[in-house]
Amino acid sequence: MKHATTFFALALVLAASLTQSACTSEDEDAAGKGDLLFYAGGGKALQEGFPHTEGNTEYSFVDGWSLQFTKYIVAFGNIELTDPDSGKVKGSFDDAVVLDLKAGDGADLEIASITGMSAVRYDVGFDVPIVDGGATNLNADAEIVTKMIEDGYSYWIEGYASKDGRTVEFSLRLSVATHYSECVNGKDQTTGVAIENNKSIGAYIYAHSLHLFWDTLASGDEDLRFDAWAAVAGEDDYLTEEDLANQDLTDLRDENGDPLLDKDGGAVFYNDGGVLPPDQLNLLAFVEYAARYGVHFNGVGLCVTESLD
Amino acid sequence: MNLHGPPASIFAFEVETMTRSSPVTKYILLIAAMVLVFGHFSCDADNDAETSGESIRFQTGVVGSPDAAAFTNDKGWAVELSKAEMVVGPIYFYSSTPLARLFKRLFSPRLAYACPAHAQYDKGTVLGEVLKQYVVDLLDDGVTFTGASDGQKGRCRMFELHIHPPGEIEAGSAEGEFERLSGFSIHVEGEAAKDDAIAPFEGYLTIPDEGTMRVVENIGADMELKDGSTAVVRVLAEAWFANVDFDSLVEQNEQGRYEITENTQAYNAWLTGVRSRYSYEAYTEPLK
Numbered sequence: 242m243k244h245a246t247t248f249f250a251l252a253l254v255l256a257a258s259l260t261q262s263a264c265t266s267e268d269e270d271a272a273g274k275g276d277l278l279f280y281a282g283g284g285k286a287l288q289e290g291f292p293h294t295e296g297n298t299e300y301s302f303v304d305g306w307s308l309q310f311t312k313y314i315v316a317f318g319n320i321e322l323t324d325p326d327s328g329k330v331k332g333s334f335d336d337a338v339v340l341d342l343k344a345g346d347g348a349d350l351e352i353a354s355i356t357g358m359s360a361v362r363y364d365v366g367f368d369v370p371i372v373d374g375g376a377t378n379l380n381a382d383a384e385i386v387t388k389m390i391e392d393g394y395s396y397w398i399e400g401y402a403s404k405d406g407r408t409v410e411f412s413l414r415l416s417v418a419t420h421y422s423e424c425v426n427g428k429d430q431t432t433g434v435a436i437e438n439n440k441s442i443g444a445y446i447y448a449h450s451l452h453l454f455w456d457t458l459a460s461g462d463e464d465l466r467f468d469a470w471a472a473v474a475g476e477d478d479y480l481t482e483e484d485l486a487n488q489d490l491t492d493l494r495d496e497n498g499d500p501l502l503d504k505d506g507g508a509v510f511y512n513d514g515g516v517l518p519p520d521q522l523n524l525l526a527f528v529e530y531a532a533r534y535g536v537h538f539n540g541v542g543l544c545v546t547e548s549l550d
Numbered sequence: 551m552n553l554h555g556p557p558a559s560i561f562a563f564e565v566e567t568m569t570r571s572s573p574v575t576k577y578i579l580l581i582a583a584m585v586l587v588f589g590h591f592s593c594d595a596d597n598d599a600e601t602s603g604e605s606i607r608f609q610t611g612v613v614g615s616p617d618a619a620a621f622t623n624d625k626g627w628a629v630e631l632s633k634a635e636m637v638v639g640p641i642y643f644y645s646s647t648p649l650a651r652l653f654k655r656l657f658s659p660r661l662a663y664a665c666p667a668h669a670q671y672d673k674g675t676v677l678g679e680v681l682k683q684y685v686v687d688l689l690d691d692g693v694t695f696t697g698a699s700d701g702q703k704g705r706c707r708m709f710e711l712h713i714h715p716p717g718e719i720e721a722g723s724a725e726g727e728f729e730r731l732s733g734f735s736i737h738v739e740g741e742a743a744k745d746d747a748i749a750p751f752e753g754y755l756t757i758p759d760e761g762t763m764r765v766v767e768n769i770g771a772d773m774e775l776k777d778g779s780t781a782v783v784r785v786l787a788e789a790w791f792a793n794v795d796f797d798s799l800v801e802q803n804e805q806g807r808y809e810i811t812e813n814t815q816a817y818n819a820w821l822t823g824v825r826s827r828y829s830y831e832a833y834t835e836p837l838k
Binding site for chain 1: 761763767769792794819825826828
């Protein structure tokens with residue numbers, strides 16, 4: 242009887258142990274192995290600027306500006322593939338890279354690979370961190386990267402916008418460290434990515450730059466505008482993020498100090514979606530918020546987004 | 551190894567085999583059978599954990615803020631409101647996230663699916679709701695009750711308000727009450743003073759019907775919804791006016807009150823305040 246009890250207890254322990262391992266590894270092992278290569282890019286907006294056309298849609302500023310980027314430097318890191326059920330990290334790229342998505346005519350760049358993964362589906366997460374000294378510079382201007390490290394930026398974006406013979410240069414430096422997780426795959430609207438046996442699968446982090454210029458942080462009826470930006474550029478027509486902080490969203494003004502009007506004579510309204518605190522209703526806070534939400538997975542797959550500040 | 555296959559038939563075979571085997575074989579087969587049984591349940595455990603709790607029925611209400619009658623805003627104006635009424639509803643109370651994952655994704659304004667022009671807040675389970683619209687006097691100390699809600703027991707970490715014009719949603723208040731708002735969603739009246747300037751004012755507001763502007767989403771909360779409680783939404787009318795500069799008002803009505811008209815700073819700031827998630831809060835109180 243004592244033997245029977247001992248064996249029964251042993252059986253329970255072994256059963257539980259085998260069950261656990263079966264649930265977490267056997268299915269995965271049986272599926273084979275594959276690799277995941279991560280790329281980053283900014284698509285046509287970085288390659289061609291505004292206006293540009295994708296499919297049947299033209300992306301242009303409603304207030305008549307054209308715009309080109311000359312630099313779009315951003316850091317990516319802490320890429321993780323996690324078990325969709327348990328959240329356990331199954332594969333990762335723990336380093337950070339900093340790169341200029343505009344360099345090389347805006348072609349997509351490989352930023353990381355995670356190899357030897359079981360050929361199953363994973364949730365995808367990653368960070369846009371503040372650049373630090375440990376980040377690998379893939380192709381960005383070294384002096385700018387040094388400044389980003391010194392001053393704690395995650396984005397360094399430069400470009401120029403033109404309208405009616407006026408050209409405004411802009412240099413936008415943003416500290417918006419953000420964690421992205423549970424990303425929807427923009428290719429097929431599933432969550433995460435499926436690794437295939439004996440294959441290298443490509444995945445793509447998309448810097449959706451047009452978010453910076455939308456006039457809403459809420460749903461629908463978004464327009465691309467630059468008048469409110471240009472109005473605070475000053476006489477030198479050189480615009481920085483500090484200038485954007487001077488544009489009051491409750492009292493938008495043009496460069497002459499008059500109410501900012503649209504082409505139909507109505508007051509321009511930036512819809513913050515109710516998310517900005519009452520003491521941060523300015524264009525810089527608006528753009529910072531938009532920048533956090535302008536990063537997608539495999540096209541315009543959306544991710545759960547959390548500030549790392 | 552398929553742990554989700556038909557365990558019953560396999561188990562039956564193994565039990566039959568056990569009756570004719572050695573003791574060691576018996577225990578090996580017993581272990582195998584237990585793996586099948588444990589496995590069948592354990593691999594589904596995570597899914598089951600995300601189901602919501604028990605059904606409940608609770609009351610709902612809306613009330614104004616005790617500070618709304620007199621306050622000083624961020625532009626330095628001392629404001630006294632003599633009227634502040636709004637039409638509100640529907641209201642949805644959310645868990646913010648499936649209950650089993652609260653610790654992973656506690657409510658925060660930072661948590662939303664990326665892409666604000668296609669905002670997809672992670673609302674979780676609907677724990678309760680007000681489906682009709684009601685007229686609320688925001689200067690009345692008492693709670694305006696907005697009906698009972700059937701829902702699910704749980705911690706509400708987020709709610710949203712819909713602010714539509716009268717008539718767009720089924721009326722919860724008596725029809726006659728809506729007439730006070732003259733077809734608008736909000737009516738305010740009061741006086742603002744700063745330095746030597748005194749500005750009696752009046753405003754009617756209907757939020758533009760663009761996108762989801764008439765829905766104030768993603769409002770933080772932290773309250774337990776349970777049977778017999780009342781979930782109360784507090785409207786902070788003083789927060790609506792936080793950034794209003796009454797100097798921007800120029801048009802006066804027949805009563806000499808400055809009207810908060812479109813294309814003024816006051817209108818934009820008021821509209822932004824009404825749309826702000828920081829202008830509302832919620833709490834529960836025992837059923838009265």
